[in-house]
Amino acid sequence: MSYSLKALMLLGPTASGKTSIALNLARRYPVEIISIDSALVYRHMDIGTAKPTKTERSEVKHHLIDIIEPQECYSASQFLADAQALVPQIWARGKVPMIVGGTMLYAHTLLNGMSPLPSTDPAIRLRIKELLDQNGLLYLYQKLFEIDPETAQRLSPTDTQRITRAVEVYEMTGKPISSFYSKKKVSPLQLKVFGLMPENRALLHERIQKRFDLMLDSGFLDEVRGLRQMPDMHEDLPSMRCVGYRQAWDYLEGRTDYDEFRLKAIAATRQLAKRQMTWLRTMPKIRLLSMESGNTIKEVEDSLKTLAAAIRK
Numbered sequence: 539m540s541y542s543l544k545a546l547m548l549l550g551p552t553a554s555g556k557t558s559i560a561l562n563l564a565r566r567y568p569v570e571i572i573s574i575d576s577a578l579v580y581r582h583m584d585i586g587t588a589k590p591t592k593t594e595r596s597e598v599k600h601h602l603i604d605i606i607e608p609q610e611c612y613s614a615s616q617f618l619a620d621a622q623a624l625v626p627q628i629w630a631r632g633k634v635p636m637i638v639g640g641t642m643l644y645a646h647t648l649l650n651g652m653s654p655l656p657s658t659d660p661a662i663r664l665r666i667k668e669l670l671d672q673n674g675l676l677y678l679y680q681k682l683f684e685i686d687p688e689t690a691q692r693l694s695p696t697d698t699q700r701i702t703r704a705v706e707v708y709e710m711t712g713k714p715i716s717s718f719y720s721k722k723k724v725s726p727l728q729l730k731v732f733g734l735m736p737e738n739r740a741l742l743h744e745r746i747q748k749r750f751d752l753m754l755d756s757g758f759l760d761e762v763r764g765l766r767q768m769p770d771m772h773e774d775l776p777s778m779r780c781v782g783y784r785q786a787w788d789y790l791e792g793r794t795d796y797d798e799f800r801l802k803a804i805a806a807t808r809q810l811a812k813r814q815m816t817w818l819r820t821m822p823k824i825r826l827l828s829m830e831s832g833n834t835i836k837e838v839e840d841s842l843k844t845l846a847a848a849i850r851k
Contacts, residue, residue, distance in 0.1 A: 541848040542626040543728050546841055547574070547637040549645055549818060550734030551811035552781075553745040554829045557590060559734075560638040563839055564598040567846050570628045572621055573602045574639035574648075577780045579612045580604070582765060585758045586782045588749065599633070608777035609770045614647045615655075618725060621648060625727055634845045637729070642817035648725050649821060655707060655718050662709045666702050678705055686714030694813070699779065730841050733818040734829040741830065746807045750782065754800070762786040781806045 550556040560571055573579075577587040581604045590600060601624050606612055621637065621644075628635040637648070670678055678701050683690040685708045693700050707715040736742040762783060765771055772778070773787045782803045789799035818826065827834045 541845065542629045543726055544629075544845060544848075545572075545625050545635040545637055545727055545729055546838070546845060547645065547648070547729045547731045548734070548838060549574070549638075549642070549731065549814075549821075549824075550640055550829065551736070551742065551814040551818075552588075552640055552807060553742060553749050553811070554640075554734040554736065556638055556640070556734055557588070559835055559838060560636055561590070561594055561598060562835060563842055564636065567839075567842055568633045568849060569636050569842070569846075570599040570601065570631070570633045572624055572628075572635055572637045573600060574617070574621075574637050574641055574644050575602075576612065576617075576641040576644065577777075578603045578639070579606050580608045580777045580780075581606070582608060582768070583761070583777065583780070583783070585753050585756050585761045586786070587780065588753070608765055608768065609775060611776055614643050615652050617641075617644045618647050618652050622725060622727060629849075632849050634842060634849070636842070640814050642814055642821075645731075645821070646817065648727060648729060649731070649823075651725055655715065656710055658706070659710050662706055663702075666706050666709065670698070670702060675701065678702060681705060682708075686716055688716045689714060699776065730845075731821065731824040732838050732841075733821065733824045733826045734834065735815060735818060735826050737828050737830050742811060743808055746811065747804050750800070750804050750807060753782070758782070759786060759790070762790060766790065781810050 548556050548560055560569075563569060564571060575587070577583065578589055579602060580587070583589070589603065595603070602617070602620055625635045666678070675698055676695065679690065679693075679695045682693075682701055682704050686704060689704050693704070695701075704715045707713070707718070765778075765783075766787070773784070773791075778784060778787055785794070785799050785803040785806060788794050788802075789796065794802065818824065825837070827837055
């Protein structure tokens with residue numbers, strides 16, 4: 539049996555402990571980690587993304603971390619191509635690929651394939667941005683309901699990036715973005731998928747708060763101050779829409795006071811976790827595990843052992 543396209547995927551909401559579990563296992567088994575996190579791709583964004591430390595990354599090989607600048611963009615289609623290329627390369631080095639993170643759109647793409655969406659038209663994108671600036675996000679969301687109610691119902695009314703992209707695709711093609719989903723190109727990867735879920739939501743909320751306060755103590759605001767000084771940086775970039783960074787930008791612009799900034803960032807992180815858990819519950823062929831259970835590592839480890847045994851064959 540060929541194992542070159544097999545991989546173990548460990549997903550979970552932010553602050554659920556997935557990175558700790560992955561590192562624990564990778565120190566005991568021949569593993570290389572593929573990050574499935576849309577924030578970790580950015581260089582210079584270490585504290586607010588809870589990026590693995592340099593020491594941890596020296597102990598265990600990580601991929602798709604620090605691969606672009608904060609002024610650049612990285613998409614689900616790029617992740618799909620990168621992950622599909624990395625998995626057989628890792629096997630060829632005699633290691634097991636473990637995909638770890640919490641960007642559920644990327645996970646969905648790996649599990650369900652990618653729709654062949656049209657590339658961006660800069661003129662149309664600019665026109666939609668002008669509509670957004672002049673009329674607000676609610677206006678675009680209502681417009682999306684008129685042209686593509688299926689997609690509008692699926693998206694959060696605060697999801698600026700995906701709402702504008704859906705309107706953009708319609709303006710370019712005259713077709714709703716949902717019409718492209720039936721033409722998906724399925725990924726050839728064979729994935730064993732685990733998802734961490736909290737039994738006690740309050741415990742996850744407490745961990746989120748403590749982790750954000752630790753980020754503040756570690757210099758998160760200084761990190762954002764440094765980012766703001768970089769050439770061509772602005773608040774509408776995808777990197778600055780990452781949770782915590784947007785709220786920090788508003789604070790540094792004087793739009794909120796410190797206490798409001800902190801509470802908004804924690805609330806936004808909790809909302810992110812809620813969306814991540816909603817994604818997890820709907821994913822096919824996923825084994826949901828309690829993040830509080832002592833058996834969680836054992837279940838993931840058993841699957842890892844099976845894959846690791848294939849290296850010796």
